[in-house]
Amino acid sequence: MSYSFISASAEFTALCQSQLELLSRGVGAVWSAVYLTEELVENKQGRLVPLAIYPRNLMQQGQELPPVSLTNNLQQLTTQVQLSSLPLLQGTIVEKQIINPEKKLDSEVKKQLVLPLIYDTRVMGVLVTQKDEDWQPQELEQIEKIAQTLALARFLDHRYQWYQKQLAKQESLRQIEQDRLDDLLHQIRNPLTALRTFSKLLIKRLLPEDRNQSVAKSILRESDRLQELLEQFETETQQKEEENKALTLSTTSVRLTTDLPQSSHFLLPGNISELEAVSILEVLKILLISLQEIAAEQEIELIAELPQNLPLVIANAKALREVLNNLIDNALKYTPTGGKVVIYIIEKQEQPEQSWLGIAISDSGYGIPFEEQPKIFERHYRGIQAQSDIPGSGLGLAIAKDLVEKMGGKIEIISPNQLGKNTSLPGTTMIVWLVVASEN
Template sequence: MANERILLVLSNPEVRQIAEDQTLSPEGYQVSVATSCEEAERMAANTRPDIMVIGDQLEDGDHLELAAKILEQRPTMPVIVYSHLGTRTVPLEVVRLGVIDWLSPPLRSDRLLASVQRGLKRRKHWQDWLDIEARRQTGPLLQRLDELEALAQVGQSVTAHLDIDRVLKNALEAAVSLTGAEEGSILLYDEDTSDLYMRAALNFQDEFVSTFRLETEDSLAGEVFHSGEPKVINEQTPQKIKTAYLVHSLIYVPLKAHGESIGVLGVDNRESGRGFEDRHVTLLSAIADYAAIAIENANLYSHTEVERSKLERILRQIQDGVIVLDASGQPTLINRAARKALELGEADFSNWHYSRVFTHEGLIDVIEGKNEDPYRVELELAGGRTYNANVTEIPDIGRVVTLHDITYLKELDRVKSDFVTAVSHDLRSPLTAILGYVELITRAGEVNQQQSMFIDRVQTSVKNITDLINDLLDLGRIEVGLDENIERVPLASIIGYSMDGIKHLADQKGQDLSVNASGEVPAVVGNPIQLRQMLDNILGNAVKYTPNGGTITLRTGQEDGQVYLQIVDTGPGIPQESQARIFDKFYRANNVPEEIQGTGLGLAIVQSIVENHRGRIWVDSKVGEGSTFTVVLPVTE
C-alpha cells in the first residue's frame, strides 16, 4: 500500500469527495486538502507533499498561476491540473508550465489514480537521477573530505602524543588507508652505516622489518632520499626492491626535517596490480611531513630528557647548595648540598611555599629582597659554617638561590688579617727606630755626598714600608667593618677638603686641577673619613701618574637618586688587559714607570670603601689618552 503524501487543492466539495474519499485515501495515500491559493502555498511549504492536484475555480486566484508558482519553487514536484477550460490552449499551457498531466471534468477515479501513479513514478525517477548525479558530483568532494579528515587526525596525533611509535603507526595506517595500499613503511637514515632501516611498518612480517636494510647509493629509496623527490612504480610485472621484496606498485616520498632528508615513507602493493595516482603522492607527501615532525619532536624530546637528566644529576651532586623556586614561590628543586646546609632532611617540599620550608630569617629576607643588597647575603648556618647566598631572578621560571660555603675563606681572611696586623705592629717600632737613627746621623756631623745619598735611600725605603703598613691596616679595618662612623656627609665639603689637600702636589708638576659640578652636590650617608680617603687615593693616583703640565678634572652630578664622581686625567692610560685587575690588592699596571713608587693597595682600598657605601666604581681608559674613574653612591633621602 502506498504511503506518499498528496495535497489536493480543490474548491468543489463533490470533486474533493471523489478525489479523497473514493479514490486516494482507500489506496493508502496520505491526503491533505486546501481550498484556496493562500492555503495551498502554506500547506505545500509545511507538509512537503510528494504530489499536488490543483483544480480551477479557486476563490483567491488562478489555478494555473498557482501551479506555475509551485513549480518555480519546487521544480521536481509532480503537479496535476484539473480544469474546466476546454480550449486547446489549456494542455499546451500546462505543458509549458511543466505540469505532468491535465484532467478535465467529469473527474473519474480511474483516471485520477492512474495520473497520480504516473506522477509519483516520474518523481521517483527524478529523485533517483538526482541522487546519482549528486553522488557523481559530490563523490570526489566527499573523498577529499575523508582524506583531509585523515590528515587532520595524523596532525593531531603528532601534537597530542610524544610516543613516537604510536604516532608513526597512525601515520602509516592513514597512508595505507588513503592510498588503498597493502603495506606501508617508514625508512630512516642510519648515519653510522649510511643505510636506510625500517623504523616503522604496517602489514610486514616482524622478522622482515628487523632485518631490512637498503643501501642509499644503489636503491630506489636511496634515490628518493638523496634527490628529495617522490618516485612511483606502476607495473603489471613484479619489480624488485630487495631480495624477497617484489612489488607491482609503489610510492616512495622523502621525509625532511629543516630541509634535509632524514628518511623515506613508502606504500606498496605486492599481490594486486592496482596502481597509484598523482593524488596519492600528494597525500603521502603531507603524511610524510607530519611523520618527519613527529620524528624531529621525538629526537628533541629525547635529547632534552638526556640533558635534563644530566643537569639534574649535576645539580644534585654539586658541592654548592642550589634551590629553585617557581613563580609562585614553591621549591621545584632543593639539591643535596642545600638540604644538608639548611638541615631539611629528605622531605618532599614541592607543594610548599618557601616561607614554610625555610626557617632562617636571613635566607627568607634575601629571597624577598629585603636586604640592602637585595640579591646577596652571608648566612651563619648550622655548625658555625658561613654561606654566601645569591638570588637570581629567571623570567617565566622563578628564582634560583645558590649557597656557597665560604667558611674556609672567612677563616683564611681572619688569619691573614691577624697576620697583617701583627706584622704591621711589630714592624712599626723598628722602622721608627731606623728612621730616628738615620736622622741622628745628619746631626752628628757632616756627611759626604755619597753618605747623604745612602741616607736619602734609607729614608725613602722606610717611608714606603710605612705607607704600605698604613695601607694594610686601613684596608683591614675597612674589610672587617671597623670605623663604622655612619652619618650624613656633605659630599661637597669632602670634595673641597680633598682638592685642597692635593693641590700643592699638582702645582709642583704644573698640572691643571679643577672641579666641574653639574648642579648642587647632594649629601650621602657614610663614613666621612673613609669617603675622604677614597677621594684622596683616586686624586693622588691621578696627580702621581699624570705627566707635568697635564689636566685633572673632578666632575660631579646627580641622576636617578644617585650622585656620581668622575676623576678624569690625561695620564698614560691603563692597558685593556690590566683594567680587569686594577682594583686587586698589590696589582699595578704593566705600563707604570719604575720610578713612580706605590704599594698597589690604593685602589683596593677605594673599592672596599665604595662597596661599603653600597656604591659602584669602574674605570674607562685608553693607553695614551688618560683614564676616567667613576664612582656612584646613593643619595641621602
C-alpha cells in the first residue's frame, strides 16, 4: 500500500526495514512497524501512516496496517514536546492497540511497545514493536537507541528532500533567467553587426581630413568593444554551465564544496592580473574623441589639462579605459547644461621608493551629500539621484572601484570641490590613484 502524501526516500525506507529486522533478531520482537506522521493540515486530525513492517509477509497475509488517527497519548506527547522539549521517553507502553482494533490478536500477545520518533522537539512518527515475553531493561535500551537512530534519519531525510525541492525551484528560475538573457544577447547581435558594418562604410567614404573620420573610427572601436564583451560573456556563461552540471546534486549523494563563487570579469577583456606600464595619455586620447562629442551635445565644457611628459603607471590598459570612461561619463551625466568637467593630473610620493599618480575628474555638477559618500561605490546604489530623471543603474562607480583596486590602486572622492561658482552646484571630484611604474 502506498500513500502519495508520505515523503520518504527509498534509502530511509530501507533503513527502517533493516532496523525492524534487527529488532526481530536482536530482542525477539514478534513484529515491528514504523509509522510516520502525516503532514498536518488545518482543521484535520493528524494521522500515522505505516511505512515499513517486519516480517514483511504480514502484508502478504492480508494483515495490512491501516492509517490510524493519532491517539490521545501521542497528541498530548506532541504538545508536551513542542512546549517543554521533553527528552525521548525510555519506552511507553500504550494499552490501546495502534493497529486495527477490530482484528483479534493472538492470545499470546501480551504487550505492545510504542516509542515516538522525536528529533529537535518534533514528533515525526512512532516505532511500534511487540514480543511474547516481558521486555528486559537492556532490550528497552536497545529499542530506544533504534528509535533515536530512526528519528535522526527521518529528520535528515526530510531536510534533504526539502533542499532538493528548493534546488529544483532555483534551477527552474535560473533557467528562465538564462533563457531571457540568451534571447537578449541574440537580439543584440544583429544591430551590433549592422552598426559595425555602417561604421566601416563611413570610414571608407569619408576623406582623411574630415573631422567626422575620427567619430566613425570611434563608433567602430566601441562596436568592437561590445562584440568582445559579448564573446567573453558567452564564454564565461558556458563555463559556468559546465561547472553547474558537475556540481549537480544526485538523489543518492550530496557533493559539498567550500569554494566560494568567483567574481565575474567579463566586463574587462583580458586578464585583470596582466598589469604593465601604461600611458595615461594614450588611454585618454582614445576616450576623449567620443566624450568631447557627448559633452558638446550636452553644452558642457570638457577640459583636459594633461602634461605631455607624464610617467607611466602600473595598470591594465583596457581596465583603466573602463574606469575613466565610467567616471567621465558620470561627471557629464550629473553636470547640468552650461557646466564644465575638468580632467587633470596630481602627483604625490608617499614613500621614497613609491610614487603615485592621480587622475582627477572634477565637475561643476550636483555633488554628492556627505552622508551618502560611503555608499556610492555599492552596486546599484544611487542615493538621491534615484529620485531624479537622470538614467542610471548604480553600477558605474562600483565597477570602477573594483577594477582600480585590482590594479593595485585606490579611488578617492571629494564633494564639494568648489569648482563652480553656483553654491547650489557643489560639484564632485573623483581621483584615481595608481602606482607610478619604475623606470628600471
